[in-house]
Amino acid sequence: MVQFNCILEDGQSCPTPQLIWRHRHSFPNGTEGNERDIRIENHYSILNNLSASILKITAVKPSDAGHFICSGICIGKGLVKLQNESYLTVKALPKLQLLSQISDSTPSILNVTCTAMGFYPPRIILSWKHTIPEMTRTFQQEAPTLNHDGTYRTSSTLQISDSLWSSGEEIVCEVNHNSLTQPLRESIRREGLLPDSFLLGRLKMCYLKTGLLSTGVLLMVLAVIAVHVRTSKFKHSECGLQDLNLKEEEE
Incomplete structure (x- = not known):
């Protein structure tokens, strides 16, 4: 919380003063915005008495950075009896x-x-x-x-x-x-x-490599079995032909 005080010391010459707060925002690039009246809203609160005013800012935000101006005006005379200005620097830790x-x-x-x-x-x-x-x-x-x-x-x-x-x-x-x-x-x-x-990525890579290796081994085994079956059938056919020739010679 931040608090600013504004006090009108010469109260006798201005028995009914009106104290007003304004804010002029300062941007990070060094430029400034227009002055605007501060009202009791959001995170601002203002406590006034006859010759003093207190501005409280709770939960300070980066948008609060800049100048806070307090002006004292004598009602009925229109004279500015007081104008104090304070500067608020806002920093937020990363x-x-x-x-x-x-x-x-x-x-x-x-x-x-x-x-x-x-x-x-x-x-x-x-x-x-x-x-x-x-x-x-x-x-x-x-x-x-x-x-x-x-x-x-x-x-x-x-x-x-x-x-x-x-x-x-x-x-x-x-x-x-x-x-x-x-x-x-x-x-x-x-x-x-x-x-x-x-780890999941590494496991997926391991599973992929293992799967490809297993698939390759399976294909090789199937190829060997296929060759063995064809070779066996071929030998069996040769044996059958030889038996037939032997039988013809015997006759």
Whole structure:
């Protein structure tokens, strides 16, 4: 929660003041929006008395960033007796998520994706730290996309050859953002990389190879049996012919 106070010190010259709050939003690119009156709604609340006003903001959002102006007007005189201005800077810490999966196009390649979520302002840097030699490729970091709550998200993907990632070797995704006092890191090791989908893919490949091998062996066996049957029939026919010739000679 954020609270701003506005106090009219010279109350005698303005016995019936009206204190008004306005907001001018500051965008991440440095531009500013138009001033608008703040009303008691949503996450804003205003408490007024004769010469003071308190503005409270609960559940601060990125859209609250910018200038908050308090103006004191003397009713009936139209004179501005007070105009205070405060600036609110909004920062949201990023959250990290590391996921891995087998490449759809190349089963020997693993895609490790680092996603930063819920951060503000949108400028952020994702980087990778590892000792895997060669055969690695980092996709360009995606441009931050806006979430419904005004925060942002982005991701970066590291492609790794399955055969080059040694057991126990660690891969680290590091995030730098101005809401952090030090870089945020998330890591993953080789032992933790094999999800069910990875194992299932490997099992499917094994089953496929075993099935093809079994089919080949079965075809070979059937071919041998077929040759044996044909050879046996042929020999049997020869034997029958010889018996017939012997019988004719005896006669």
